[in-house]
Amino acid sequence: MDKKQQLLNTIQNNIKEYCDTYFDFSFKNENPVVHLHEPTTSGDEIFAAVETMLSTYTTMGKKVRAFEKQYADYAGTQYGVMSNSGSSANLLAVAALANPFTPNYLKPGDEVIVPALSWSTTIWPIIQHNLVPVIVDCDINSFNFDLNKLEQAIGPRTRAIKLVHVYGNPCNMDAIMSLAKKHNLFVIEDCCEAMGSFYDGKSVGSFGDVGNFSFFFSHHISTLEGGISVTNNFDLTETMRILRAHGWSREADEHQKYVKMYPEIDPRFIFINLGYNLRPTEVNAAMGQLQLPKLDALIDNRRETANFYLKQFAKYDEFFQFQQETPKGKHVWFGFPFIIKDNAPFTVKEITSFIQKNNIETRPIIAGNMARHPAFNMYTHRISGDLNNADTVMNKGFAIACHHAVDQKAREYIAHVIDQFMQPYVTQNAKRSAEVMA
Numbered sequence: 001m002d003k004k005q006q007l008l009n010t011i012q013n014n015i016k017e018y019c020d021t022y023f024d025f026s027f028k029n030e031n032p033v034v035h036l037h038e039p040t041t042s043g044d045e046i047f048a049a050v051e052t053m054l055s056t057y058t059t060m061g062k063k064v065r066a067f068e069k070q071y072a073d074y075a076g077t078q079y080g081v082m083s084n085s086g087s088s089a090n091l092l093a094v095a096a097l098a099n100p101f102t103p104n105y106l107k108p109g110d111e112v113i114v115p116a117l118s119w120s121t122t123i124w125p126i127i128q129h130n131l132v133p134v135i136v137d138c139d140i141n142s143f144n145f146d147l148n149k150l151e152q153a154i155g156p157r158t159r160a161i162k163l164v165h166v167y168g169n170p171c172n173m174d175a176i177m178s179l180a181k182k183h184n185l186f187v188i189e190d191c192c193e194a195m196g197s198f199y200d201g202k203s204v205g206s207f208g209d210v211g212n213f214s215f216f217f218s219h220h221i222s223t224l225e226g227g228i229s230v231t232n233n234f235d236l237t238e239t240m241r242i243l244r245a246h247g248w249s250r251e252a253d254e255h256q257k258y259v260k261m262y263p264e265i266d267p268r269f270i271f272i273n274l275g276y277n278l279r280p281t282e283v284n285a286a287m288g289q290l291q292l293p294k295l296d297a298l299i300d301n302r303r304e305t306a307n308f309y310l311k312q313f314a315k316y317d318e319f320f321q322f323q324q325e326t327p328k329g330k331h332v333w334f335g336f337p338f339i340i341k342d343n344a345p346f347t348v349k350e351i352t353s354f355i356q357k358n359n360i361e362t363r364p365i366i367a368g369n370m371a372r373h374p375a376f377n378m379y380t381h382r383i384s385g386d387l388n389n390a391d392t393v394m395n396k397g398f399a400i401a402c403h404h405a406v407d408q409k410a411r412e413y414i415a416h417v418i419d420q421f422m423q424p425y426v427t428q429n430a431k432r433s434a435e436v437m438a
């Protein structure tokens with residue numbers, strides 16, 4: 001074995017030993033803590049990242065291309081364009097649909113319908129392209145678009161729907177795709193919370209024109225930072241590849257076409273469009289290649305945890321409302337959300353303070369109703385109908401961990417802490433059903 005291979009083996013073994021010793025995210029009775037997220041990466045991915053760095057081939061190249069193919073295969077689409085975050089994937093999708101390279105592209109002033117219960121960078125690319133976001137309420141059971149309010153929001157300038165599969169619960173894609181077809185709308189799926197989620201046996205992200213995923217630390221698998229846009233549309237893929245890197249043609253499959261068109265320009269630097277620099281690195285892709293085969297097992301644990309919570313807390317349904325899995329959908333539980341009903345004799349602040357005091361982290365559900373955030377005051381937008389349900393989610397909701405590392409002990413600890421909090425409030429009814437469950 002040559003010296004280089006020997007050194008690599010030593011590094012690999014050391015990383016493995018380090019991770020075997022210190023990467024223990026299981027629940028400890030003697031030090032009870034439940035974080036909202038834990039790393040999905042193990043020594044294998046860390047070694048792959050280090051090995052990639054040691055190779056010195058770190059900027060976007062073959063590994064990114066290979067991971068794009070691997071992810072597109074998983075999602076059941078023809079193409080994938082990796083970028084440096086889910087936000088960048090969202091940006092690329094909108095930028096490509098609003099680009100003159102795209103037939104019938106989105107023009108300034110055109111409207112794009114978005115859910116109020118979404119993330120900032122679901123919506124910002126729309127505003128950044130001089131399009132008008134039209135904000136629509138969510139359904140209080142699925143947390144996804146309220147389908148009636150969605151249809152009512154469609155107006156003469158509406159050109160696209162940008163949906164979110166909230167917390168990994170797939171939208172009713174039959175209804176949304178038929179609405180889009182009827183009104184001739186583009187569909188962009190923000191799947192940043194929904195990796196591995198399926199609707200009617202088909203991956204989210206594969207229904208609309210483009211689907212965008214995030215590989216940020218807290219997501220179902222991680223490449224540190226990272227994102228990917230999947231699509232079956234070759235021209236959109238090419239446009240996203242070009243917009244991703246400066247607007248040059250170099251990474252386009254049809255690069256040679258441009259080389260022939262512009263023989264007088266150095267082929268390495270033909271700028272055929274506007275662009276950003278949203279490139280991921282080979283390090284991100286190397287990690288993704290090893291993470292993706294683990295995704296389904298990681299999701300299994302999330303689903304088990306969610307089922308445990310749903311059973312465990314059913315006895316409090318007088319006071320709590322829970323997110324309901326969409327029929328025909330596979331929910332992948334980015335977190336576990338609670339909504340406190342109006343008749344509850346306690347506030348969100350009271351319950352979350354109690355839970356947090358017991359070392360269980362909590363957070364708002366996404367960021368609540370995006371229309372209530374101050375940034376909107378500066379930019380043109382349209383609010384369609386009331387946003388009562390998104391307001392309820394914002395004012396009366398919170399979420400706890402439902403990640404791959406929540407084990408049975410952690411689940412039972414959470415149940416115990418919530419039982420403690422609820423004890424003064426349980427009514428005779430709930431007491432009776434708690435006794436039956438015990």
Ligand SMILES: Cc1ncc(COP(=O)(O)O)c(C=O)c1O
Pocket residue numbers: 085086087088090118119121122164190192193214215216226227366
């Ligand atoms: C719905 C949604 N869209 C977009 C993003 C942005 O993803 P990233 O953090 O990778 O930029 C997030 C982040 O969690 C999200 O929840």
